[in-house]
Amino acid sequence: MYGFAQIALALATFLSTTAASPLRKSGNFSVVQKLNTQFVRSGPAAYARAFKKFNKPMPHDLAVATGNDGSVTASPEDAYDSEYLCPVSIDGQTLALDFDTGSADLWVFSTSLPSSEQKGHTLFDPSKSTNWKALSGYKWNITYGDGSGASGTVGTDVVTVGGTSVSGQAVEIATKVSSAFVSDTANDGLLGLAFSSINTVTPKAQHTFFDTAKSSLSSPVFTADLKHRQLPGTYDFGTIDSSKYTGTITYIDVDTANGFWEFTGSGYAVGSGSFVSSSIDAIADTGTTLIYVPDAVVTAYYKQVSGASYDSSQGGYTFPCSATLPNLTLGIGSYHAVVPGQYINYSPASGSKCFGGVQSDSGIGFSIYGDVFLKSQFVIFDGSSTPRLGFAAK
Numbered sequence: 001m002y003g004f005a006q007i008a009l010a011l012a013t014f015l016s017t018t019a020a021s022p023l024r025k026s027g028n029f030s031v032v033q034k035l036n037t038q039f040v041r042s043g044p045a046a047y048a049r050a051f052k053k054f055n056k057p058m059p060h061d062l063a064v065a066t067g068n069d070g071s072v073t074a075s076p077e078d079a080y081d082s083e084y085l086c087p088v089s090i091d092g093q094t095l096a097l098d099f100d101t102g103s104a105d106l107w108v109f110s111t112s113l114p115s116s117e118q119k120g121h122t123l124f125d126p127s128k129s130t131n132w133k134a135l136s137g138y139k140w141n142i143t144y145g146d147g148s149g150a151s152g153t154v155g156t157d158v159v160t161v162g163g164t165s166v167s168g169q170a171v172e173i174a175t176k177v178s179s180a181f182v183s184d185t186a187n188d189g190l191l192g193l194a195f196s197s198i199n200t201v202t203p204k205a206q207h208t209f210f211d212t213a214k215s216s217l218s219s220p221v222f223t224a225d226l227k228h229r230q231l232p233g234t235y236d237f238g239t240i241d242s243s244k245y246t247g248t249i250t251y252i253d254v255d256t257a258n259g260f261w262e263f264t265g266s267g268y269a270v271g272s273g274s275f276v277s278s279s280i281d282a283i284a285d286t287g288t289t290l291i292y293v294p295d296a297v298v299t300a301y302y303k304q305v306s307g308a309s310y311d312s313s314q315g316g317y318t319f320p321c322s323a324t325l326p327n328l329t330l331g332i333g334s335y336h337a338v339v340p341g342q343y344i345n346y347s348p349a350s351g352s353k354c355f356g357g358v359q360s361d362s363g364i365g366f367s368i369y370g371d372v373f374l375k376s377q378f379v380i381f382d383g384s385s386t387p388r389l390g391f392a393a394k
């Protein structure tokens with residue numbers, strides 16, 4: 001029987017003979033370089049790499065020449081895809097922001113908040129930013145459709161999203177936030193992607209990140225490829241990645257009068273039912289979780305779900321969690337966008353009932369095609385001189 005010592009000696013001997021023999025001790029040596037003929041030289045690209053390496057904003061012309069395009073992950077904030085959060089760097093300080101095509105303010109949790117409202121959030125500290133420029137006397141105050149909101153002061157800084165970097169971007173510092181935001185500790189603020197006309201900064205409305213970046217993008221577009229309860233999706237700026245969708249893209253005109261990505265839907269179908277043509281005034285809103293549509297659509301939908309009913313205690317339609325939900329088709333021009341039924345089981349409500357991802361738009365004034373819809377599609381937000389929306393299956 002071998003003792004510990006013998007085993008240890010045997011192991012040491014084994015290792016010493018099989019370990020890679022150390023470099024032969026010798027004098028100096030030289031390595032012959034081999035040119036990488038695969039590498040396509042580009043002066044601008046080399047120049048641009050220097051700015052990106054040191055997180056410095058690129059001169060506009062260089063950004064245009066090298067394509068200041070970028071892609072950023074959009075991660076579900078919770079198990080129900082209530083919102084999607086993206087890493088955004090402000091002068092090197094990275095926060096998780098909710099990209100919201102339904103509003104136009106870029107605002108962040110900050111060190112200027114009362115400490116009771118800071119807990120659990122990543123805070124932007126302007127005093128630590130070398131590029132921060134306060135806008136003296138400028139203020140902002142936003143209230144969202146669900147009654148939540150925030151307010152504070154304003155400055156400009158270098159903002160980077162994925163590979164897209166801009167300087168002089170208005171960053172709205174929160175000095176007050178509502179309780180819904182305080183308790184949503186994964187969320188460090190919002191990055192508005194609606195039209196700058198509805199930015200709330202006074203005395204002078206500020207540009208959204210997309211508007212600031214637009215002229216330095218290869219194409220004045222951004223796309224949303226949100227996912228259902230799985231790996232993160234992406235927002236891309238400046239390009240349309242054809243690997244992210246199938247079939248063709250259907251474009252539809254946008255009415256920017258209200259500052260939203262607003263369009264007229266062409267109708268709906270429930271499950272395998274026939275398509276009902278009807279004009280639906282709707283906005284594409286990544287900052288809203290659910291689908292809010294006219295009562296006719298809601299009634300038709302839940303009529304096909306046994307056990308579904310309007311539950312006033314929940315403030316919406318619920319159904320047995322065991323229900324098999326029909327798909328909902330929403331018409332975009334001649335394109336029929338299909339929302340899988342399983343996407344419409346939003347979350348458990350109470351007991352064995354679940355809360356529907358399709359609810360009434362009554363009282364809103366327009367329909368909202370929120371995340372439950374948008375995550376079933378590849379969506380192009382085209383900010384060209386005639387803004388339009390594009391939709392494709394994926």
Ligand SMILES: Cc1noc(C)c1CN(C)Cc1cc2n(n1)CCN(c1cc(N)ncn1)C2
Nearest residue numbers: 082100102103144145146148180181184287288
């Ligand atoms: C958790 C959780 N669950 O669902 C949400 C949302 C959260 C986040 N949480 C409660 C805080 C919160 C509240 C809002 N947001 N985040 C995002 C902006 N809001 C919008 C945007 C817009 N375009 N339209 C309407 N409201 C309201």
